[in-house]
Amino acid sequence: MGDRPAGVQGPRGRPMTGVDVDALRGYFEREIPEFRGELAIELIHGGRSNLTYAVTDGTHRWVLRRPPLGHLTPTAHDVGREFRVMAALGPTDVPVPRTVVSCEDPAVLGAPFTVVSHVDGPVLRDGASLPEIDVRRYTTALVDELVKLHALVPAEIGLGAFGRPEGFLGRQLRRWRGQWDRVATRELSTVDELHERLVKATPPESGAALVHGDYRWDNTILGTGSRIAAIVDWEMAALGDPLTDLGLLLVYWDPRVAPVLGVRHVPTAHPGFPAAADLAGQYARRSGRDLTELAFYQALGWFKLAVIAEGIHARHRAGQSVGTGFDDVGGAVPHLIGAGLGLLT
Structure with missing residues (x-):
């Protein structure tokens, strides 16, 4: 890496x-x-x-x-x-x-x-210091690699027993709600509200695939020609609904996530990056998947990121952070929840 x-x-x-x-x-x-x-x-x-x-x-x-x-x-x-x-x-x-x-x-x-x-190449971690890349070619590669990942047959690469894809969305909702209870540093009624709306809006699963679980620009390493040399940080990989990866990627495309990342937001720091809707359209064309329920998957992404951010905030309060840029993470959590609620009116 x-x-x-x-x-x-x-x-x-x-x-x-x-x-x-x-x-x-x-x-x-x-x-x-x-x-x-x-x-x-x-x-x-x-x-x-x-x-x-x-x-x-x-x-x-x-x-x-x-x-x-x-x-x-x-x-x-x-x-x-x-x-x-x-x-x-x-x-x-x-x-x-x-x-x-x-x-x-x-x-x-x-x-x-x-x-x-170790894989040589820059990581787009901070929008204030973008390397010289063709951002449209890079974004195309970012989506194409996700489509390629979701097209794999897990059993053919030795991951057929990696998990149970059936019921994945329901388990995700229970897991992230349970993790909120374990890391929460305060009471937020909107957490319950978003979780309840997600449960009611849960669609039939779009399919089963190997999902990355946290797919975004700074979990990739750039190679030559704005290609992707490596995808990293697979700790939340699972067999499940592939649209969860797309929904979370589109969440990260929103500048409201910047406090969680602790750096300047990459896609809004450069005028060449396409809009989130363009990414979704490319994914739909390349994968052939129906994105009718995309709002649910994005709202689930906001919920998941809010829980992750609360965990980061809790560790920071306990003096267990390594590095800098954690002071604003806790304050961002209500806004992340609000973004999810705004998709499920």
């Missing part, structure tokens, strides 16, 4: 938040044959989702992922799950980093972690 690191690991023995460098060095010596003996570690980004680090021995480069610090919501931050998905996708045309090793033993770093290859 790629990105610009947020901080540099100091001399041998200096602590790095979330990683015991000496313990990791010993693990690499045992498990990674190409490792050459010394480690430099940089925090790429952390605190909102899994913690992500760039790791190098001076010759080889890897990316390490581990869950965030503090209390975790059930089923979230599952690095082993995303490792399994990337390993299955490796032989397909969907671009992912090469998987290296997955460690489920919390005795090494205090939590499970995974290691994958």
Whole structure:
């Protein structure tokens, strides 16, 4: 995976938040044959989702992922799950980093972690510093890769038993409502209202596919020619309704999500990005899927993002964030809920 690191690991023995460098060095010596003996570690980004680090021995480069610090919501931050998905996708045309090793033993770093290859290329994380790219070609590639992912047959890539796609929407609504109860820092009556409207508006599922679960521009790494070199952050992947991915992507296209991301909103920071409706139209044409119920899937995306944001806010209040840009996340949650309500009048 790629990105610009947020901080540099100091001399041998200096602590790095979330990683015991000496313990990791010993693990690499045992498990990674190409490792050459010394480690430099940089925090790429952390605190909102899994913690992500760039790791190098001076010759080889890897990316390490581990869950965030503090209390975790059930089923979230599952690095082993995303490792399994990337390993299955490796032989397909969907671009992912090469998987290296997955460690489920919390005795090494205090939590499970995974290691994958480093993929060169920029990540559109901050709209204030866009690289020189053809944004329309990139956006076309972003949608086309999603269509390609949803066209895969999970059983043909070893993921037939990855989950139960039947009843996916109902489980999503129960899961995210339950996770709100676990992370909530205040009472918001609008949460119940949005959940009730979603339950009443739930359509028949549009189909079954491997879904990414958090598909957006900053979970991709850019390659040459504005193509996508790799799709990353598969921790919420599942077998389920593919339109949930599209609905959430369109939510991220809305500038109201900027406080949750903690940076300038990418699509509104550059006049070349197409509108969200253009993305939806391209997806419909390329996939052949009916988008009549798209408003439901977008409202579900707003609900899901609001719960994620409340969890980020809760960890920040508890002093368990790594990095900066968390002060406005909590205040954004009511607006995210309101956006979802506005779609289901």
